[in-house]
Amino acid sequence: MTESAARPRVSVLIEGYNDSLDLGSALETVKSIAEQSYPVERVEIILTGNESQAARWREALAGEHRFFAVKVIAADAHYYRLKNLAAEAASGDILAFTDSDALPEKGWLEAIVRGIDSGAQVVAGITLFRPETGESRFPNLLTVAASISWGFLIGDRGGPARGFMSHNVGFRRSAFEQLRYREDLGRTCAGSFLYENLVRAGVSIRFQPNQRVRHVFTWSWWRNRLHVRFGYEVFLLRRINPSAPHAWTRHLGLLEPLATMAWHVLLDFPQWLRFARCLGWSWPRRVAYFPCLLLLSLGARSAEAFAMYSTILDAERMRRFALSN
Numbered sequence: 001m002t003e004s005a006a007r008p009r010v011s012v013l014i015e016g017y018n019d020s021l022d023l024g025s026a027l028e029t030v031k032s033i034a035e036q037s038y039p040v041e042r043v044e045i046i047l048t049g050n051e052s053q054a055a056r057w058r059e060a061l062a063g064e065h066r067f068f069a070v071k072v073i074a075a076d077a078h079y080y081r082l083k084n085l086a087a088e089a090a091s092g093d094i095l096a097f098t099d100s101d102a103l104p105e106k107g108w109l110e111a112i113v114r115g116i117d118s119g120a121q122v123v124a125g126i127t128l129f130r131p132e133t134g135e136s137r138f139p140n141l142l143t144v145a146a147s148i149s150w151g152f153l154i155g156d157r158g159g160p161a162r163g164f165m166s167h168n169v170g171f172r173r174s175a176f177e178q179l180r181y182r183e184d185l186g187r188t189c190a191g192s193f194l195y196e197n198l199v200r201a202g203v204s205i206r207f208q209p210n211q212r213v214r215h216v217f218t219w220s221w222w223r224n225r226l227h228v229r230f231g232y233e234v235f236l237l238r239r240i241n242p243s244a245p246h247a248w249t250r251h252l253g254l255l256e257p258l259a260t261m262a263w264h265v266l267l268d269f270p271q272w273l274r275f276a277r278c279l280g281w282s283w284p285r286r287v288a289y290f291p292c293l294l295l296l297s298l299g300a301r302s303a304e305a306f307a308m309y310s311t312i313l314d315a316e317r318m319r320r321f322a323l324s325n
Contacts, residue, residue, distance in 0.1 A: 008044035008068040011092035015082040016049020024101025038109035048082040080181040080190040099167035111211035112170035121175040124164035125211025147275035161207035209278040231307030257308035268297040
């Protein structure tokens with residue numbers, strides 16, 4: 001057996017944390033990997049979740065499949081711990097992280113491998129939204145919402161990624177093994193710290209518009225859970241990380257949430273233009289959606305401001321909320 005045949009080229013790492021919250025299905029994510037344009041016989045699947053999930057996954061995946069291998073790891077752990085455990089068990093030269101509530105598009109793995117092979121150490125891509133059930137009557141509104149939630153990582157044209165989402169990122173194995181995700185903060189903030197540490201170490205992080213996944217979506221989850229958690233994380237990062245963006249705003253006291261909300265609403269406009277450009281939208285079409293962008297931005301950023309005020313009033317309650325969402 002040749003060396004290339006003895007090991008998978010890519011390890012796809014899927015956490016079960018979101019699956020356990022009924023936000024998606026890890027088995028649906030595995031199905032989307034099986035339909036990739038990249039040869040799946042060179043792909044190893046690693047699923048990490050609690051004992052109940054592990055038993056269910058082993059039973060469902062016990063039959064025939066075309067993957068190089070499927071590994072299931074049982075662990076009662078939080079989101080980032082599950083990702084680190086999966087990476088420890090991986091055999092591939094490339095680690096491709098996604099989540100149990102995300103469905104990679106058909107060219108996702110091919111884009112990751114191409115990016116790493118062309119010299120990048122880390123590759124980040126675009127995340128879009130998909131309705132939890134059925135089809136959306138207004139799919140373009142979901143695109144606008146995705147730009148507000150995930151579009152910050154898109155840099156200037158041709159520039160490096162400004163961040164990455166941990167459900168859509170690929171690493172050269174050696175780059176991830178240097179640093180890994182922090183586990184002392186539970187469900188929160190570890191992705192931001194890993195990105196910052198990679199940049200500080202001089203690791204190249206490339207943005208790839210064709211590296212796409214679709215994250216499960218409902219309007220109530222988006223505003224009342226996702227962006228409330230985002231607000232808590234921004235507030236927390238400013239207090240535990242001196243180099244966090246706009247950390248000086250923590251000195252504004254009760255004005256900090258309002259100032260953050262106003263600043264983020266303003267930033268959402270150029271962020272939307274970059275996001276929609278990567279999707280091939282024309283300039284007039286991008287501008288035509290400004291009214292929708294403003295309404296959705298106000299909704300999301302007001303939820304973040306609410307989270308910040310809630311943290312000021314009861315930090316422990318908000319910490320528990322963030323760890324469970």
